[in-house]
Amino acid sequence: MEKIIVRGGRRLSGSVKVEGAKNAVLPVIAATLLASDGKSVIRDVPTLSDVYTINEVLRYLNADVTFKNNEVTVDASRELKVEAPFEYVRKMRASVLVMGSLLARLGRARVALPGGCAIGSRPIDQHLKGFEAMGATVKVGNGFIEAEVEGRLQGAKIYLDFPSVGATENIMMAATLAQGTTIIENVAKEPEIVDLANFLNKMGAKVRGAGTGTIRIEGVDVLFGADHNIIPDRIEAGTFMVAAAITGGNVLVRGAVPEHLTSLIAKMEEMGVMFEEEEDGLRVIGPDKLKAVDIKTMPHPGFPTDMQSQMMALLLHAQGTSMITETVFENRFMHVEEFRRMNADIKIEGRSVILNGPSKLQGAEVAATDLRAAAALVLTGLVADGTTRVTELKHLDRGYVDFHNKLAALGADIERYSEVEEAEVVSAAYDLNA
Numbered sequence: 001m002e003k004i005i006v007r008g009g010r011r012l013s014g015s016v017k018v019e020g021a022k023n024a025v026l027p028v029i030a031a032t033l034l035a036s037d038g039k040s041v042i043r044d045v046p047t048l049s050d051v052y053t054i055n056e057v058l059r060y061l062n063a064d065v066t067f068k069n070n071e072v073t074v075d076a077s078r079e080l081k082v083e084a085p086f087e088y089v090r091k092m093r094a095s096v097l098v099m100g101s102l103l104a105r106l107g108r109a110r111v112a113l114p115g116g117c118a119i120g121s122r123p124i125d126q127h128l129k130g131f132e133a134m135g136a137t138v139k140v141g142n143g144f145i146e147a148e149v150e151g152r153l154q155g156a157k158i159y160l161d162f163p164s165v166g167a168t169e170n171i172m173m174a175a176t177l178a179q180g181t182t183i184i185e186n187v188a189k190e191p192e193i194v195d196l197a198n199f200l201n202k203m204g205a206k207v208r209g210a211g212t213g214t215i216r217i218e219g220v221d222v223l224f225g226a227d228h229n230i231i232p233d234r235i236e237a238g239t240f241m242v243a244a245a246i247t248g249g250n251v252l253v254r255g256a257v258p259e260h261l262t263s264l265i266a267k268m269e270e271m272g273v274m275f276e277e278e279e280d281g282l283r284v285i286g287p288d289k290l291k292a293v294d295i296k297t298m299p300h301p302g303f304p305t306d307m308q309s310q311m312m313a314l315l316l317h318a319q320g321t322s323m324i325t326e327t328v329f330e331n332r333f334m335h336v337e338e339f340r341r342m343n344a345d346i347k348i349e350g351r352s353v354i355l356n357g358p359s360k361l362q363g364a365e366v367a368a369t370d371l372r373a374a375a376a377l378v379l380t381g382l383v384a385d386g387t388t389r390v391t392e393l394k395h396l397d398r399g400y401v402d403f404h405n406k407l408a409a410l411g412a413d414i415e416r417y418s419e420v421e422e423a424e425v426v427s428a429a430y431d432l433n434a
């Protein structure tokens, strides 16, 4: 088992570079399947386990995929298979994003049912509702979802019950090759949706309105491979913003796009954190004392649920009582128990948590319950008294490249070990003391 070991008490300073966005690159790679002609070249791709997984899914589907030097090349011009099996979908729910592309290109797609995960039940009914509106027959059975259409998908008017990111992306991809015009209403407005629409348009699609509440897609007959640079990861940027603020540090987050981070910056400013926009990023200056604030997660441009646990770490360190309300996922408070192991004064009340700060945080052995919780526990370790050991790092590796090394370069006292290596370090320390 691998662990991150962090000792609290250092102020962070210097600069850190943000990677390409995980949540943008996964749908973009899924969209490359739409091209029956030509290669796609995707740049600024982060070396994350989720990227390796989506590449494996595409290879299984018979696309030719290479990944080196942060560049993914996909040639999907060969005959493709229609099925994404459970072994991939289990590893990463976003595998379900190949469904729209396969259905549009082949008229059929068979994808293992994703099931729930640590943050909620996460159904995909809105994705399927969209495919059905476009003329597909959808069947669920034997652990698979199968969608099929005779001839081509047909343009349709689709209203999403909730602005789901994945449903917006899957339906948008399917609609690019449909016959006629598709209008999707109440869509997600996340920057990653805009990035996907930009990529689809480079492939020859006609997508308008991404970033607003209504997207209009005029179907075309064929799409081609295209080149694309992925946008910077706003959640990774936000995580380093919290790292700077929690330690009272001064850090330049290179590549952070302030317009993608409006709600987070506003909340952190309310807490007393200062920001300076610089040419290549955003400087974050943490105050000596942070003020308590209330937060409610919402679809973009509201406060992102993917920053909820990192913000919890920051609020534990603030003066006074705060409330965080999670409205996007019904079960995204699994990390609360782990924070309690670090002496956090925090309680769950329905869909909210109440935090009393500043908690006298103590180092402890804690286990990551999901990707963002992993980062949040490390952030808490940066200010806890003593040593914190964070395990279950498979979650962290889904979304952060070299997290501990980036923090160490900013001055954090942090290492990552396998259990065997840790035992060696401890015994070497005993030898030195002997």
Ligand SMILES: CC(=O)N[C@H]1[C@@H](OP(=O)(O)OP(=O)(O)OC[C@H]2O[C@@H](n3ccc(=O)[nH]c3=O)[C@H](O)[C@@H]2O)O[C@H](CO)[C@@H](O)[C@@H]1O
Binding pocket: 022, 023, 024, 026, 094, 120, 121, 122, 123, 124, 125, 126, 127, 128, 162, 163, 164, 165, 166, 167, 188, 305, 306, 328, 329, 330
């Ligand atoms: C790979 C990726 O981009 N992941 C992001 C994406 O996940 P994902 O695309 O799965 O998130 P959605 O926006 O679809 O889900 C939001 C909410 O809608 C519900 N829902 C969704 C679809 C559906 O058909 N039916 C339904 O009820 C979900 O259960 C959840 O409660 O957006 C989330 C919300 O910003 C982020 O936390 C994830 O990091």
Ligand SMILES: C=C(OP(=O)(O)O)C(=O)O
Binding pocket: 023, 093, 094, 306, 371, 372, 399
């Ligand atoms: C929840 C997340 O991702 P996913 O949708 O891939 O599980 C996340 O990035 O925080």
